Amino acid sequence: MSVESETVSIGEFEFQCGETVADLELAYETYGDFSGDNAVLVCHALTGSAHVSSRGRFEEGDQAYAWWDDIVGPGKAIDTKEYFVVCVNVPGSCYGSSGPSSTNPETGEPYGPEFPPVTVADWTEAQRRLLDELGIPALHAVVGGSVGGMNVLEWGKRHPDHVEKLVPVAAAPRLDPQCLALNGIARRAITTDDDWNGGHYYGGSDSDENGATSDGGTHPDEGLALARQIGHVMYFSKASMERRFGRRAATREAERAFPTDPAGRFFPYRDVESYLDYNASKFVERFDANSYLYLTRAMDNYDLSSGFESDADALAAFDGEALVMSFTGDWHFTTQQSEALAEALRETDTDVAHHVVDSDYGHDAFLVEPDNVGPPLSDFLEEGLDGNAVSDTKAVESESSDFAPVHNSLFSR
Incomplete structure (x- = not known):
């Protein structure tokens, strides 16, 4: 080939x-x-x-x-x-x-x-x-x-x-309106991240093709991660989430990728949370937050x-x-x-x-x-x-x- x-x-x-x-x-x-x-x-x-x-x-x-x-x-x-x-x-x-x-x-x-x-x-x-x-x-x-x-x-x-x-x-x-609503929430997760800075977060001219910079630019990673998690949940059915995760707690080796509230230390970190956190963390390494805004807008508008x-x-x-x-x-x-x-x-x-x-x-x-x-x-x-x-x-x-x-x-x- x-x-x-x-x-x-x-x-x-x-x-x-x-x-x-x-x-x-x-x-x-x-x-x-x-x-x-x-x-x-x-x-x-x-x-x-x-x-x-x-x-x-x-x-x-x-x-x-x-x-x-x-x-x-x-x-x-x-x-x-x-x-x-x-x-x-x-x-x-x-x-x-x-x-x-x-x-x-x-x-x-x-x-x-x-x-x-x-x-x-x-x-x-x-x-x-x-x-x-x-x-x-x-x-x-x-x-x-x-x-x-x-x-x-x-x-x-x-x-x-x-x-x-x-x-x-x-x-x-x-x-449909339900998906429009969820995409809107996902975009808001990005635009309310302080590091989004109105979309001017690249930090200089040394950006790679994914928007990452070598000179200290700070990206809205937490906002993009939350947006991706919302999107990721949209891609599963209730039945597949039940089958794959249930209500199980994550393994002891799993580490929280994001901060939790004080009471959260008393309750289990669930397998479904760990899965979404892990995949969101990987996603922000490869994708650009502004592109996520642009492409979801294109989809919503169609x-x-x-x-x-x-x-x-x-x-x-x-x-x-x-x-x-x-x-x-x-x-x-x-x-x-x-x-x-x-x-x-x-x-x-x-x-x-x-x-x-x-x-x-x-x-x-x-x-x-x-x-x-x-x-x-x-x-x-x-x-x-x-x-x-x-x-x-x-x-x-x-x-x-x-x-x-x-x-x-x-x-x-």
Whole structure:
């Protein structure tokens, strides 16, 4: 498998907000060989990178390292012996593409909060520009999970003639109020951290690609850690948290990563707390707080129907095939939302299947359950909706009220 990892400038770029940057850089990776009609664009989730499979520039152990390695590679669901896979780090992120932590060439300092606000539409247009640079006029498929699935939908909306197949996985046309609320709290955790300093926390011009500085800049690590913990809880279902953690106390070797109240010394430090603390501590080592603000705003802002009368109207020009995938235990992007998306596609006479995976893991099932994701995805890419593993479970909706056990909420009474 041939692998290329590059950063390329696509020149001046105007964002949807009307602001421009003179030199937008995009980090991207490609896998396999291009044959003219076999390109598959993979869109990463909120804090992912361009490094979708097991070879590339990011070090093993990084949580963004090979984030879909069980799906993308030789002989896997997105088979890099058959397809030319492209994955692009989105603008506003901190894994090589231009964002708040990257250097503004006009000042020699990090952009910080002066970087333009980004949208999912901006991601899509930047990807289109990169594909033009690579000489790829059209795509066999666009595939992505979570907010990456919103990116997929925007391709069907903005460039319907440039893609044959859409695969939004664990995604929706827009976020619901509960998720908007939690994302808002997560952002407030960052912006109320004294070290956030209005987004000016980099400390000088010696910032690396993740925003870390070598000259003493103090980052809002506690705020970012809390934001990540809120997000992390959103990715589990109640059932998976019960199964994985229960009410167990952490092992004696576990050390609290954050201060506790005096009374807390009397009560157990629970396994679920220890898990969240550990992962939050690792997260702040790899990600930039301003990027987290920017990318969650892009996700919150996304509305497929924006500029159109309805979701169906927004996708009316797309005449390929679509596979919508959802997971029954996912309350972040629910099966009901996915079914509404599939129904919008049906209204346009698009050939579409809604493949519902019976899983109680939660939102991250699309990342950790390759045996459930891989077969229908592989068959759809190769054979379209005639693939043996592709199923349309729309009928379940009318046969059982259990079609979408959504919002098995964290806040149930």
